Amino acid sequence: MNTALSPAQVPTEPFSLREARRFSVAPMMEWTDPRCRYFHRLLTKRALLFTEMVTSAALVHGDASRHLRLDPVEQPVAVQLGGSDPHELAAATRLADAAGFAEINLNVGCPSDRVQSGRFGACLMAEPGLVAQCVRAMRDATDRPVTVKCRIGIDDQDTKTGLDRFADAMVEAGVDALYVHARKAWLKGLSPKENRTIPPLDYDRVYRLRARLSPLPVMINGGIETLEQAEAHLAHTDGVMLGRAAYHTPMLLAEVDQRFFGASEPRPGLAEVMQAMADYAARERATGMRVNAVTRHMLGLANGLPGARQFRQILSVDACRAGADEGVILRALDALEASALRMAG
Structure with missing residues (x-):
């Protein structure tokens, strides 16, 4: 069959990662695999896509080529790593760098019990010094941007002082950007699914963080269901990240390039x-x-x-x-x- 539409129609000029972060599709376990990313790239040429989270141990000690499968037509794509061992994360970063990913992202937001038992994900928000060591090790292992995705806090943390302390440690470590889910994560008593809906959203907290850290790019995530909501957030942040809304209603991605990037190409049908x-x-x-x-x-x-x-x-x-x-x-x-x-x- 001969079709006109292909991800190979990605603009030929070098993409600006900072521009691509204006709209991104969140990393989602068991969803944002290579087949999903190819599909999403048909719908939007310019948005930043993410892999599923892959642990540093799985890359260093497992089948890295399977976990890091990347078709160049999917670019720009950020790989999301999970881990808390700086040396292992550095080794995983080198593998991801060699695979060609545009950005290396560290997960400091997942609240699942399995992730906590491995001492990574949202529980690391209680250890900003360790996360800073991880970011430094990752930065030393690549020339590509190293970013962090986190929550506004965990459990009983004060979201003002706790988030500022965590973000300051990331800035000092040389992080290139932050993606912030505008909810706390409750590590005990709530399931990962409940952690996506029950803790209240606090978008203003992310707005204040972005104003405080500017010019460091800060992207917002959490509970964003429509493109109209996404556009409203861009008045206060450097980018928006959609997860389940983009996955379950993928045709909304067909509007992204025109609405968020000023593209003149017709929307894919x-x-x-x-x-x-x-x-x-x-x-x-x-x-x-x-x-x-x-x-x-x-x-x-x-x-x-x-x-x-x-x-x-x-x-x-x-x-x-x-x-x-x-x-x-x-x-x-x-x-x-x-x-x-x-x-x-």
Whole structure:
């Protein structure tokens, strides 16, 4: 199949990472894998994408090539590392640098029990000195930007003094930018899912931090569900990061380049995205990848349109059947177009 749409249409001039951070798609475990990133790059050429979090131990002692798979057409992409051993993080940073990622990000925000037991993630907000050592070690291992993603605090920490103390330690260590989830993380008593919704949002706290640290770039994350909300945050921060809203309603990414980066190119349409993904699925299948590993990221593409339920069923149920191929993507598109015709008639 010959399609016009491809991530290779990324602007040919060197991208500005600082500009790309104006809008980013958050790192999400088991979601923002290479197939997801290829899909999102069809929708936005300019936003910064993130990998899933990968631990420094998994890179240094495991299959680094699998964890650090990166197609150049996905760029710019930041790799997110989890860990608390400066030497191991430095080694992982060197591997990520060699793989070509545009930015190396340290996770200081994940509240899960598994992450806490490994002494990384949000629990490290209680140890700004150790995180500073990690950032210095990472910076010494690469010329690429080293950034940190954190919360505004944990448990009973004072979000004024605690966050300022943590941020000051990062600045002193030479961090290149901060991404701040505008909620506390409660390490005991709340699940990771509850930590995304129950602790109250405090956007003003992030705004004040950005004003205090300027010109260091500070990006805001947490509870941002629409592009209108994202635009409002840009009056007070250097960038916005969307997670689940972007994943579950991916067509909103098709508006990002025009609204946030002043792009003049036309927005990609759903049909051309589907056709390009069918091409991609065929290439992935030739390497042994099952087609549902591609289609599972596309389920929200038709949200709000007539026929969306059948569309999701084809991409989820049919794509899991033995022998399923890229044709399921085109069948889902046909079903959607048939529903639209019925509605029009």
